Amino acid sequence: MGDKAEVPSRRSVLGWGGAGLALGAAAAGGTVAALGDDGDGTTPVAESGAAVPFHGKHQAGIATAVQDRLHFAAFDVKTKDRAELIELLKEWTEAAALMTQGHPVGQGAYGGIVEAPPDDTGEALGLKPSRLTLTVGFGPSLFDGRFGLEGKRPKALVDLPKFPGDNLDPARSGGDLCVQACADDPQVAVHAIRNLARIGFGKVAIRWSQLGFGKTSSTTPDAQTPRNMMGFKDGTRNIAGTDTENLRKHVWVSEKDGPDWMAGGSYLVARRIRMNIETWDRTSLKEQEDIFGRTKGEGAPFGKKREHDEPNLKAMPEVAHVRLAHPDTNGGAMMLRRGYSFTDGTDGLGRLDAGLFFLAYQRDVRDSFIPVQLNLARRDVLNEYIQHVGSAVFAVPPGVRTDSDWWGKALFSEGA
């Protein structure tokens, strides 16, 4: 869709010679995926070692085919200096453009200045790009007046209401900024967040972070939906990364939605959903299946044969999860979900601290996540087995298009 001429090569950004770039690519051991790239950040073919293009009209990591692993971090901005925050966002953008292509941050060679800390922490050296995507978001608190952004908060960036049953830990909620790092190799995702935190030292601090070890949704049409920690395929009816029609209708903010700086962006809701694993595991198969409205083995909706068969909502209990979450029950609301299972060890009572780190992208939370979650929080029988313990919402700006562009440029520019 025509942004190709504007996409810079890393050569021009860094002044690397051709030989140096070739060496870099070889050292990273990966190939830059040769894609029919339409600037949507999608990778139609999920070649696990490949690089996902960083530049485009949307940020990668949304419509991109879901990678295997996640490291998500929410940051508090510590500096009160707008110029320092802008400088950081520029440095982050430059580092992200390098890391997503499998390169180390900075010049990366360990033969140069030895009296300074290395530009890159090194633990991803020799690893493939692993389809790393880095996706940035701006939380409601960024618009509180510290940085002269109070007039620029999108109307759609609402504070989420308190839902019935919420038991939110403030230490796992909110954040001025977020970065979602997804990759097929967890070391690559962890390395990326760590290096962004290192670059931001003194200006930002990690407020909370979450590792996800297994994807729970697919944005690839016809793929089997991965199973969640309850053993079920949930989120079967997801928006495919190639479904431009539903992406346009339900995910990407349009120019007329406003504000201007969000056109091509999206809104992200993150919820840490703890599952009462031990209680669930002692529940009968029939009850488990009634709760989801699906069979456990195949994942077929009640009365149907296969996972992707269209559900007959009337064939399942009124309070079944599939029925309550279905677009037909929610005025057509759809979100692009790309959540991950987590297991963070064991709590003080010997129970697994495990569940779903829910991530959903949408054009407007007011007519998607909020009404759907109100419906679920009030009626879903699954609530007996889960608890929402962390929550955040972010405005995710459009993609970085050129080498003079950076994360948030339109937001921070005077005219926007």
Next chain:
Amino acid sequence: MGDKAEVPSRRSVLGWGGAGLALGAAAAGGTVAALGDDGDGTTPVAESGAAVPFHGKHQAGIATAVQDRLHFAAFDVKTKDRAELIELLKEWTEAAALMTQGHPVGQGAYGGIVEAPPDDTGEALGLKPSRLTLTVGFGPSLFDGRFGLEGKRPKALVDLPKFPGDNLDPARSGGDLCVQACADDPQVAVHAIRNLARIGFGKVAIRWSQLGFGKTSSTTPDAQTPRNMMGFKDGTRNIAGTDTENLRKHVWVSEKDGPDWMAGGSYLVARRIRMNIETWDRTSLKEQEDIFGRTKGEGAPFGKKREHDEPNLKAMPEVAHVRLAHPDTNGGAMMLRRGYSFTDGTDGLGRLDAGLFFLAYQRDVRDSFIPVQLNLARRDVLNEYIQHVGSAVFAVPPGVRTDSDWWGKALFSEGA
């Protein structure tokens, strides 16, 4: 070598028909690796989807080529009934034999009894065996008299001394039992520990657990050593899983070492080593390299070109990590290391809770881990950047050889 005749097929254990077994293997989507299996639990070829044989004279998961991911759990035994503990170990063995071959626990089908909880929690259905290994160990506290084992504690199963700098959290230390689950897919490893915990409900409870996202050592000769969270290749001089000479000398307990029930077993030391990531990242390259005694880029010992070149210990600082940990500095002591990097979110100060979950197998901790760690704890300059925060030691019994054998049978049998 030569236990082949005793190794049962899963058919005979479960009474499955040939058709059922074939279906099971197909459903698991994996292939049982066709190995020149010598009963050592090794997988010379690391085909990531394959199954590692469960039965053999040693437990798998020690000399086995290191898998990508870890879920480790230490358990407290809650029952006071010896017979109930024995029953649990039998059930665990049966479940482990199934899960490591890519099968669900129990009959696994979700079409049968629906009024009972499913035999298997389901989240690994459809995933490959992923080289899952499950390795059990017995902690010192198991021999405290509750189960009539007080006379059977091996002399080598000592309580570890307090090392200088230790800052151990009791909630992350010790345990009556442990299970190490390693697999190339983290969901497979998490599923295995969860199902063993579920089977043990009421008899055992998880005391602590640890996820490891990236291996930090290799037991495959000539492979590059993976980098730790400090960006260095550490533990280069590891014992290869095919190095039968060093395995015999340094890893496997021999018949004359005693006690009889440990012949073919090993001793496992687990240490949770937190790294002060943010401090390390602000340390100069020169200081980082001096501390390890290796270059960061290639991982070559000082004065040498390549990672696997024999280090010239005198070319590096006396307190360099490589020099202090080298067998020549420790009377020839060697261990088989198979530790993993961990990142468990962020602490209350915005710092990554990350580091190395150190796992080392050895024939006798008294002349391997203990002297080496005393040497390191007293003198290693790396100590400024790390802290040992969890610790445990376990006697790891030999492998399960036949379908009438089970984890700990020789320990619990009258005559042993």
